[in-house]
Amino acid sequence: MKVVLLSTRRLPPSYFDTVRADLGGRDDLALDVVAWVPPAGPVDGLVNSFTLIGPGKMPVEAAPVVQAVPVVDAEEVPVAVAESAKAPAPEAVVDESAAESTATEADEVAEATAAAEGALADDAAAGGESGGTTDGEASAPSAVAPAEVAGGDEAAPAAPKPAPKPRPTGAKRVVKAAQWRARKLRRAGGKMLPTAIKKSGPVKKLTQNRKADNLAKTYWDRVLGRADVMTRIEQADVVIALDGGSVWAGWQVGQRKPQTPVVLGVPAARRELDRLVGAGQE
Template sequence: MSNVVLLSTRKLPPTYFDQVREDLGDQDITIDVVGWVAPSAWVADKVNSFTLIGPGRMPAAPVVEEEVAEVESAAPVAEEPAPKPAPAPAAPAAPPKPKPTGAKRVVKAVEWRARKAKKVAGRMLPKAIKTSAPVKFLRGQRATSDLGKTYWERVLSRRDVLSTIDQADVVIALDAGAIWAGWNLGQRKASTPVVLGLPAARRELDMMKAPSA
């Protein structure tokens, strides 16, 4: 049996792990996941472990129909609701604020013009430039870089995660946000293959199974 650890910063559905087993060509593998984002649904029956190191919480286990029926049968009968009290009279509206006069009026006018100038300056950049592919790419690269560093720092701070990784036969970075963590893990333990994507992991597992010459 092979142990694989998946590094991920994206939301993964439960069916994805069935695809992992198929792509790796081995149904008899142990899958441990180190995720920045919780999966889209309960995955305890799909993986050996899923360690969430980012914000949010893991999905709850699905409720079995029999359990729902037991809860409903045990639920107490609802009592007749008491009449609602009459609503309290509304509070009188606050008097309008006095308009600024004299020097205060001049200050308010200057502030208003400054805000208006700022908005106009922001609209001067053509929308075509704001939404152009190079600008989007640069923003995406920066966001990915920041996430990658944060993800790696969280991995490095968790002993349970490092212990799980130390037991892996192959570590797989699934997306761009996990590449930085994968590269650093490869530097820490050269004896364990750390790869990007499932095809590369499949090649490593196939070489492990191949008989030595």
């Protein structure tokens, strides 16, 4: 027996076990769910299929993280570890050749420094005698004009501005203007109403009915636009509308398939299943 559940509310995974029990707990019972919102938890193995036609994503059961533990064989001893254990500490090793080379390098640096100082003194004496040139002129760095520095770097081009969205024209402009005025009047009317009227029972009921009506029509449009969902409904033995938001879709299905029972609620579906089973046995 194939049963299709139409729902616009969030259903917990345990609900499907309750539905199976209320429908008689048959082993050949296959549940196909067409829902507007995802379930409250993973439903793998609880239903035959769960088709989400509204906003949101299906919940996925997180897999447990298993950390791999390396297995060490006591009989196998790494050679590198054994050799490092036998080697002496680095502080105990003294390299005599390294010490000699360090001392030789220090002597060479001292000799080079003394030679450089003597050469600088000779140059200073020769410059004082000649007096023709000054060190400032020779060592002064060439000045660079700020204009040259600024002109060397090219200015980055400015990013182009996005093209403006084309405005509606003709009849579309009139429709947009009417919708804008209607929204403005609705908001203004809501602000002008006293709080006591807004929270009154009749006003709340009207608001809920309007929202439910919009959801019911949107839900049916999504169902009608999905070929896979319509195929499951055509193959179903019973179609159950579980809430007020799915009643409109159930009524539309009943008009399209008069031979398929479309009911509201699980108890009515149980009666239809018993009738079908009894008719099949006869």
